[in-house]
Amino acid sequence: MNTAGSYRNLPSLAGLCSIADAMKPGLSVEQCVTRLKRYHYAFKRLHQIFTARITAEPIYELKMGFSHHAHLCAEHVTAFRKRVGEMREPPLGLEETPHAALEIFFDEILAAPGTEELVLGLYEKALPALKAALEKHLAETNRLVDAPSVRLCRFALLELDDMLQFGAAAIGSLITEEWQGRAAEWLALLDDCLTAAGALDGTANLVEQSFAGGPVSAGGTPAPQRLNRHYSGQPYKYDPLPRRDERFPDPYNMGVNAEVFLYDPNLPAQAKTLMMFYKRLREVDVPEMMASIITETADKPWGYYRDMTRQLWDEARHAMMGEVGFANLEIDWPKQVMVNFTWSMALNTQLKPIERHAVLYFIEQGLMPKNGKRFEWEVGRASGNPLSALFQDYDWADEVLHAKIGRDWYLKDFQNAQQAVQYGDRCWSRVLVDWASWRAQGLTQHRNWWPELYRAACRHWQIEPDPKVLAYSTTYEAVRADLKAVSGSA
Ligand SMILES: [Fe+2]
Ligand SMILES: [Fe+2]
Secondary structure (H helix, E strand, C coil), X not given: CCCCCCHHHCCCHHHCCCCCHHHCCCCCHHHHHHHHHHHHHHHHHXXXXXXHCCXXXXXXHHHHHHHHHHHHHHHHHHHHXXXXXXXXXXXXXXXXXXXXXXXXXXHHHHCCCCHHHHHHHHHHHHXXXXXXHHHHHHHHCCCCCCHHHHHHHHHXXXXXXXXXXXXXXXXXXXXXXXXXXXXXXXXXXXXXXHHXXXXXXXXXXXXXXXXXXXXXXXXXXXXXXXXXXXXXXXXXXXXXXXXXXXXXXXCCCCCCCHHHHHCCCCCCHHHHHHHXXXXXXXXCHHHHHHHHHHHHCCCXXXXXXXXXXXXXXXXXXXXXXXXXXXXXXXXXXHHHCCCCXXXXXXXXXHXXXXXXXXXXXXXXXXXXXXXXXXXXXXXXXXXXXXXXXXXHHHHHHXXXXXXXXXXXXXXXXXXXXXXXXXXXXXXXXXXXXXXXXXXXXXXXXXXXXXXXXXXXXXXXXXXXXXXXXXXXXXXXXXXXXXXXXXXXXX
C-alpha cells in the first residue's frame, strides 16, 4: 500500500487510530445509532433500578453504592441521548423499548425480591452485558468517522468497570454458594432474555453488515413470547418504606436535637462538630426520600431525572461525610449515634411526590441564609477539626447547586417563589412526626445517647468533658415545631 505517511512521523488522524484502521468499513450511521439506543435504554433502566431500590434496601453500603451508580447511569443516559440526537435521527425514539426481551430482562431485575437476587442480576448479568456491548462497539466501529461515540463508550466503560468492581465485592461478601444455587434458574432466565434480544446490543446472531449493507434487525431466538416472567408478572410496585441494617438499632429515636445544640451560641464549636457529623450521617434519609420522588414522578423531561439523581447522590455523599467524621474520631457510630429514618418514612408514607419535593425545597431555601450552610462551615472552621470544615465547605457548595435544581424543576410550576415556599411550608406542617406515640408503642425510648457520644469524643480529644455540654438533653419532642425548617434533612 502506498500511503503518504505523516509529517516527520507525527501521529496520524489526531491519534484516533491508524490510517489502515480508518479504512475499515465499521458501522453505518444506522447500525451505530441502533446500538447507541440500546446502550441508552440499558443505562436508563439501570438508573431506574438503582434508584427505585435505594429506599427499602436495608444495607447502608448498598444504599450508598446504588445512589452512586444511579448517578453514574443517569450521566451516561444524558450523554447517549445527546449523541443519538446528533445522528440524523429525528424523531429520536429514545423513549421506545428497543426489544421486548430486553424489557423483560430489566423488569425482572427491578422486581428481584431480595438483596441477593438484585445484586446478582445487576452486577453479574446487566452490567457485564452492557460492558461487552460497549467493548464490541469500540472493536467494530470506525474510530475516525464515529469518534464522538467512541469517546462516550470509553468514558462509560471506565465507570462501568468501577461499578463492576463494587458489584464483584458485594457478591463476594453477600452471596453464598447456596444463594447462587437458589438463584440459578432465575439467572438462566436473564440469560435467555439476552439471547432472545440478540445480546444487549442486538448484534448476536447477526452477520455483520458492511457499510453498504442492509438495515440491522433485532434478530435472535427464542422469541420473547416464550420467556416466562418470573418476578415481573405483575407491574412493579415501588416500596416506599425505608429499611436499615442492624447497625441502625433505634431508627425512631428522636432523642437528641442536633439543631438546638448547633445554634446555641454558648456551646463550644468542637462539640458541635459531633452534631454536624450526626446531621450529615442522618442524611442517609434524603436518598431514601428522593428516590421516592424520582421513582413516582412520571413523564418529566430527562433533565429532571438527571438533576434530581445528582442531588440524591450528593445527599448520599453527605451521609458518608458524617460516617468518615466519626471514623476519624475513632467513634463506633452504630453503637453511639442513633441514626433515625423518621423523616424519610414520614414523607414517603404521608405525602404525594410533589408534596415531598415541596418540603425538600422549603427546607433547602431555609439553608441558604446566614443560619444555614455558611454557619455550619464557620463552626467547622472554628472547631479546630479541619475535616469538619472541609466537609461543610463542600456541603455548602452542594447545597447551592441543590437550591438551583429546586428552582429549575420545582419552582417553575408555581406563579411565584413565595407561593412555592408557602406550599412547601404547608406540606411540611402536615407531616405527622409522632414522637410520643412511637414511645408509647415501644418503637423507641428516645434514649439520650449524646452524653456517651460526647464522652467517647473527649477520650479521643484527650480533654475532660465539659459538664454543661455533657448535660445536654433537648429532644425533638417540644422544640420541633419552632425548628421545623431546620430539623429536616437536606
Ligand atoms: Fe445534604
Ligand atoms: Fe441538599
